[in-house]
Amino acid sequence: xxxxxxxxxxVLLTVASSFVGLVVIPDWQLDPLAxxxxxxxxxxxxxxxxxxxxxxxxxxxxxxxxxxxxxxxxREFGADQARGWGDRQTHPxxxxxxxxxxxxxxxxGPDLANIGARQPSRSWHHLHLFDPETTSPGSIMxxxxxxxxxxxxxxxGPPETALDLPGExxxxxxxxxxxxxxxxxxxxxxxxxxxxPIDDEL
Amino acid sequence: xxxxxxLIWGTWVIFGISVIWALSWAVSRGHMTNVEQSGQSxxxxxxxxxxxxxxxPGEGPDGYLNAQEGTDE
Amino acid sequence: xxxxxxxxGHPEGDPGVPPRDRDVIRRARIDESCRGPVMFFIxxxxxxLLVGTVLAIVASVKMHSPEFLANLEPLTxxxxxxxxxxxxxxxxxxxxxxxxxxxxxxxxxxxPLRFHRLLYGVGVLWNLAVAAGTIxxxxxxxxxxxxxxxxxxxxxxxxxGFLGVMVVSLDVFRRRTKHHIFVSQWYLFGAVxxxxxxxxxxxxxxxxxxxxxxxxATANWWFAHNVLGIWFTPIGLAAAYYFIPKVxxxxxHSYYLSLLGFWTxxxxxxxxxxxxxxxxxxxxxxxxxxxxxxxxxxxxxVTVAINHHMTMVGHxxxxxxxxxxxxxxxxxxxxxxxSVQGSLMAxxxxxxxxxxxxxxxxxxxxxxxxxxxMAMFGSIYYLVPRLLGREWPSATLIRVHFWCTATGIxxxxxxxxxxxxxxxxxxNHDTVDFxxxxxxxxPFLWSRSFAGILMTVGHVAFAILLWKMWRGKEPTxxxxxxxxxGAPKREEDSLHDRPPESKREESS
Numbered sequence: 001x002x003x004x005x006x007x008x009x010x011v012l013l014t015v016a017s018s019f020v021g022l023v024v025i026p027d028w029q030l031d032p033l034a035x036x037x038x039x040x041x042x043x044x045x046x047x048x049x050x051x052x053x054x055x056x057x058x059x060x061x062x063x064x065x066x067x068x069x070x071x072x073x074x075r076e077f078g079a080d081q082a083r084g085w086g087d088r089q090t091h092p093x094x095x096x097x098x099x100x101x102x103x104x105x106x107x108x109g110p111d112l113a114n115i116g117a118r119q120p121s122r123s124w125h126h127l128h129l130f131d132p133e134t135t136s137p138g139s140i141m142x143x144x145x146x147x148x149x150x151x152x153x154x155x156x157g158p159p160e161t162a163l164d165l166p167g168e169x170x171x172x173x174x175x176x177x178x179x180x181x182x183x184x185x186x187x188x189x190x191x192x193x194x195x196x197p198i199d200d201e202l
Numbered sequence: 203x204x205x206x207x208x209l210i211w212g213t214w215v216i217f218g219i220s221v222i223w224a225l226s227w228a229v230s231r232g233h234m235t236n237v238e239q240s241g242q243s244x245x246x247x248x249x250x251x252x253x254x255x256x257x258x259p260g261e262g263p264d265g266y267l268n269a270q271e272g273t274d275e
Numbered sequence: 276x277x278x279x280x281x282x283x284g285h286p287e288g289d290p291g292v293p294p295r296d297r298d299v300i301r302r303a304r305i306d307e308s309c310r311g312p313v314m315f316f317i318x319x320x321x322x323x324l325l326v327g328t329v330l331a332i333v334a335s336v337k338m339h340s341p342e343f344l345a346n347l348e349p350l351t352x353x354x355x356x357x358x359x360x361x362x363x364x365x366x367x368x369x370x371x372x373x374x375x376x377x378x379x380x381x382x383x384x385x386x387p388l389r390f391h392r393l394l395y396g397v398g399v400l401w402n403l404a405v406a407a408g409t410i411x412x413x414x415x416x417x418x419x420x421x422x423x424x425x426x427x428x429x430x431x432x433x434x435x436g437f438l439g440v441m442v443v444s445l446d447v448f449r450r451r452t453k454h455h456i457f458v459s460q461w462y463l464f465g466a467v468x469x470x471x472x473x474x475x476x477x478x479x480x481x482x483x484x485x486x487x488x489x490x491x492a493t494a495n496w497w498f499a500h501n502v503l504g505i506w507f508t509p510i511g512l513a514a515a516y517y518f519i520p521k522v523x524x525x526x527x528h529s530y531y532l533s534l535l536g537f538w539t540x541x542x543x544x545x546x547x548x549x550x551x552x553x554x555x556x557x558x559x560x561x562x563x564x565x566x567x568x569x570x571x572x573x574x575x576x577v578t579v580a581i582n583h584h585m586t587m588v589g590h591x592x593x594x595x596x597x598x599x600x601x602x603x604x605x606x607x608x609x610x611x612x613x614s615v616q617g618s619l620m621a622x623x624x625x626x627x628x629x630x631x632x633x634x635x636x637x638x639x640x641x642x643x644x645x646x647x648x649m650a651m652f653g654s655i656y657y658l659v660p661r662l663l664g665r666e667w668p669s670a671t672l673i674r675v676h677f678w679c680t681a682t683g684i685x686x687x688x689x690x691x692x693x694x695x696x697x698x699x700x701x702x703n704h705d706t707v708d709f710x711x712x713x714x715x716x717x718p719f720l721w722s723r724s725f726a727g728i729l730m731t732v733g734h735v736a737f738a739i740l741l742w743k744m745w746r747g748k749e750p751t752x753x754x755x756x757x758x759x760x761g762a763p764k765r766e767e768d769s770l771h772d773r774p775p776e777s778k779r780e781e782s783s
Contacts, residue, residue, distance in 0.1 A: 237534070238531065240457070241526035243453065243455045250524070252524045255522055258596060258667075259668070259669070260666070260670060
């Protein structure tokens with residue numbers, strides 16, 4: 001019986017200690033982090049609200065993180081910064097409102113930590129989501145056509161928000177119009193901008 | 203920050219002490235004597251050391267069991 | 276039940292029955308006590324294996340042919356991939372793991388399994404939860420937290436259900452009639468505590484928001500790394516530690532090493548998870564701890580490797596004769612490989628290249644498939660004939676299963692490792708255009724799909740075997756060595772009118 005007690009104690013202590021060390025202490029260390037003042041006077045990062053928050057939920061449920069990271073590594077570690085994905089290493093402050101954090105572990109596609117700053121064109125994002133080949137030939141990103149509604153071309157001209165598909169991708173029968181989900185997702189992508197400086201060392 | 207390092211190292215020290223304690227406890231209670239014999243506890247008279255206990259269906263080493271199969275029924 | 280041996284007339288206590296037969300009868304009774312519930316876990320696990328395999332193929336094909344099934348949102352890559360992971364982890368691997376765990380624990384404790392209704396309840400609950408969770412991943416909102424994508428209510432159901440497994444396995448442990456605790460039992464004992472602790476705490480921290488921001492990421496990888504290390508690994512190792520010596524008929528090389536291996540695994544694996552976040556936005560000490568612990572993992576890994584290898588040495592030709600041994604040894608060797616590889620990948624210099632690439636994907640499959648899944652296949656080949664009292668219907672299908680899965684995973688691993696490593700190298704040179712990396716990878720992604728098809732063929736062969744086994748009315752002969760065939764001297768009677776045959780009808 002004593003032997004079992006020691007076994008049980010060992011089993012529980014090992015897992016409990018790592019939980020404290022790897023989860024509780026970091027939480028306690030990082031919990032006090034607060035937004036910083038950016039050069040333009042705004043406080044960053046900003047808490048996602050409205051359509052940005054909705055877009056973040058869509059980013060999550062469409063599993064974007066399985067191909068795109070949102071973390072820039074240190075300057076001399078990999079080529080993240082040399083590729084223009086960001087000018088500084090991502091800091092815990094960048095993720096205080098990002099729960100659960102959409103850090104990602106895979107780069108089948110490029111990092112998106114600063115995609116809003118790198119690619120601020122709304123129409124580019126819509127075209128890219130509708131069919132990645134329109135903007136990035138050879139891309140293996142899946143098309144998200146199901147985020148767009150077809151509107152028959154009979155009669156009137158294109159709806160205001162209809163996609164301006166380039167030549168070979170143009171659909172002779174339908175105009176393609178972003179759904180609310182597509183608009184929200186693009187709002188979220190455009191909000192991804194962590195270019196404000198943070199002095200604090202990691 | 204210093205407090206964190208203290209906590210981490212403190213945890214490891216407490217851990218080390220309990221590991222050493224557990225080891226000496228085990229030794230003093232005789233758990234470390236005859237350790238090697240424990241490996242034999244999964245064998246018994248029916249499935250003794252030296253006998254394999256798994257074969258492909260209908261096959262045995264050196265065709266020995268194939269010969270046996272026929273006479274079983 | 277533990278006093279069964281003392282019942283008057285019971286064969287174990289009956290001096291009239293020779294000791295050899297007493298062992299056979301004792302084992303047959305324990306196997307019989309496991310039959311219903313353990314078969315339920317194994318059969319439903321294999322259903323999830325097939326579902327998970329289909330999802331895997333769909334996800335794999337989508338990676339090189341993005342237009343494949345592109346217009347249906349439930350089948351978009353970002354939904355299919357987590358659905359694949361969760362079905363194979365919580366469906367196949369956990370259910371098969373629970374089945375093997377219960378049987379092994381009962382056999383090693385030399386005590387029958389009790390609380391069948393509870394176990395059936397757990398089995399049904401667990402299956403429903405995985406099914407509902409998977410449908411949720413394909414159709415509704417979910418938080419993409421790797422390995423923890425299931426909605427909270429699904430996770431809660433799995434957590435509550437697992438309590439039943441805990442109760443039953445601890446009950447059989449408490450009633451063990453063999454005083455000595457074999458090393459496999461240590462691992463199994465640990466695993467039934469570790470899984471619910473990990474799963475419940477991680478879900479609370481992340482989905483109930485008890486941790487903030489980046490701390491949720493460390494909770495995520497504390498869980499995702501540990502669920503491999505202290506849930507699946509202990510079951511896989513328990514199986515290897517039992518079946519290698521048991522099938523060979525040779526005691527484990529060094530029992531002392533096996534104990535050292537257990538404690539160092541428990542100590543170090545727990546702390547290794549943060550190496551998944553190297554270079555990420557978290558205090559440096561956190562990833563350093565992960566790297567140090569990963570290095571320390573060499574101790575348990577080397578002890579296990581030496582132990583298994585030295586037990587096998589001089590007996591490798593026996594792999595030809597035993598399906599169980601084949602799968603288990605394949606698994607044990609993969610364990611050594613995947614662990615050494617994992618420790619190296621935790622080094623910053625290696626991680627700089629391998630992080631964010633298919634190299635990591637290949638590594639994950641080396642662990643969950645080449646090690647754990649193959650170990651489960653091997654265990655199932657050993658225990659099902661003993662549970663059902665009949666022999667596998669086809670040696671050819673077993674060979675098809677082995678060779679398809681073995682070559683499949685080899686191809687999978689080597690293709691993605693090579694491609695993934697180059698992917699990382701190219702990514703770290705900003706002069707290489709990103710699209711060039713994508714183009715470079717496509718042949719490797721095709722090789723993965725091809726490997727996946729090979730593995731699928733193996734899984735189908737396995738499912739057919741199990742189906743025939745389960746539906747088979749007539750015993751096709753005695754299970755290999757069920758009465759030890761290697762020992763020609765002792766014959767029939769005492770065993771043949773005993774439980775396994777006589778009660779089969781009512782329980783099936």
